[in-house]
Amino acid sequence: MTQTKSTPGGRGTLYKGREGMWSWVGHRITGVGIFFFLLVHVLDTSLVRVSPEAYNAVIGAYKHPIMIFGEIGLVGAIVFHAFNGLRIILVDFWKQGTRYHKHMLYAVLILWFVTMAAFSARHLMIFFGGE
Amino acid sequence: MTTTNSDAVLPSQGIEAPRSGRIDPKYLRSNPSTGSFEMVAWVFMRVSGAALVVLIFVHLWTNLMVGDGIHQIDFAFVAGKWANPVWQFWDLTMLWLAMLHGTNGMRTIINDYAEKDSTRLWLKSMLYVASAVIIILGTMVIFTFEPCLTDDAGNLLEGVAPQFCHGVTN
Numbered sequence A: 001m002t003q004t005k006s007t008p009g010g011r012g013t014l015y016k017g018r019e020g021m022w023s024w025v026g027h028r029i030t031g032v033g034i035f036f037f038l039l040v041h042v043l044d045t046s047l048v049r050v051s052p053e054a055y056n057a058v059i060g061a062y063k064h065p066i067m068i069f070g071e072i073g074l075v076g077a078i079v080f081h082a083f084n085g086l087r088i089i090l091v092d093f094w095k096q097g098t099r100y101h102k103h104m105l106y107a108v109l110i111l112w113f114v115t116m117a118a119f120s121a122r123h124l125m126i127f128f129g130g131e
Numbered sequence B: 001m002t003t004t005n006s007d008a009v010l011p012s013q014g015i016e017a018p019r020s021g022r023i024d025p026k027y028l029r030s031n032p033s034t035g036s037f038e039m040v041a042w043v044f045m046r047v048s049g050a051a052l053v054v055l056i057f058v059h060l061w062t063n064l065m066v067g068d069g070i071h072q073i074d075f076a077f078v079a080g081k082w083a084n085p086v087w088q089f090w091d092l093t094m095l096w097l098a099m100l101h102g103t104n105g106m107r108t109i110i111n112d113y114a115e116k117d118s119t120r121l122w123l124k125s126m127l128y129v130a131s132a133v134i135i136i137l138g139t140m141v142i143f144t145f146e147p148c149l150t151d152d153a154g155n156l157l158e159g160v161a162p163q164f165c166h167g168v169t170n
């Protein structure tokens, strides 16, 4: 009898709809988001070759209040993808990785929260403090 | 109603264990890539990922968390950073690793969702062209960057040239 598909008691399947799946969905969405940001980011940085005025004007958009929250969202995506990526690496290479994959996901979420609290506080303080 | 899972083949009833060989035809791909390429790509995703954590976190730290943070970013700031070969090399490595890692990740996703051969071909062609353009552009920007711009008379442009330019030209 294979038990690969469903866990006993009808609690869904081993993978579908549980921590493993949601962390994968999150990793995939953040990966795509960061990829498209990076395409735009290299384009905006390349304006330093057009003229200082062009670069300063476009990069000025990053200093708009709405963008400040956009940056917090972007960094939130990066930090989740980075920490969860390290978890994936540990699941793959560390002997005990598969046993503790859920514990590590909770660790990822806690570390993410702490990092983002610190980052957001500093980013907002700089933003409202300057100018 | 209870389902016995030993004989279920439909994906709606669950996901097969890897390598069970019982794959829903929907997920079968003609001409899948073969040989060691997928293995190399798999290792690359992990190695580049680990390196990118350091590269990107330091990038965000230097640009957003220290000094004036987001307010300091302008032409002179970039000039100041790229005057240092360490940051040139840093950004170059970050550019290549992030783009290759991201492109390979996007390739995986296209392979997962695009079921028609022609759709996959199109999407992947567009992906590779876009990535190549960005990698080449980003590389050229780092190497051809000119921090001390002058006007036609050879004087430093006021207001945009970073401090260290004064004293270099004229």
Ligand code: HEM
Residues within 6 Å of the ligand: A034, A038, A041, A042, A045, A046, A062, A071, A074, A078, B056, B059, B060, B063, B064, B073, B077, B078, B081, B087, B091, B092, B094, B095, B096, B098, B137, B138, B139, B141, B142
């Ligand atoms: C809001 C957050 C960010 C800001 C304000 C920012 C700012 C900058 C600035 C000012 C530069 C010019 C050179 C330098 O300072 O080193 C730059 C270059 C670069 N950044 Fe970012 N960055 C951000 C996020 C990111 C992220 C998340 C990535 C990676 C996915 C990234 C990848 C790069 C790369 C590859 C370059 C070099 C571009 C080129 O070769 O032309 N940046 N960034």
Ligand code: HEM
Residues within 6 Å of the ligand: A024, A027, A028, A030, A031, A032, A034, A035, A038, A078, A081, A082, A083, A085, A086, A088, A089, B042, B045, B046, B048, B049, B050, B052, B053, B056, B098, B099, B101, B102, B103, B104, B105, B106, B108, B109
């Ligand atoms: C910050 C450090 C990063 C780490 C530790 C990391 C780690 C990983 C890992 C371990 C994977 C899984 C690969 C696999 O399943 O074989 C992955 C997938 C992916 N990564 Fe990253 N990555 C990082 C940065 C980035 C960046 C900067 C981008 C975008 C430019 C990106 C885009 C993607 C994409 C699109 C995928 C595919 C997701 C999927 O197949 O569901 N990652 N990453």
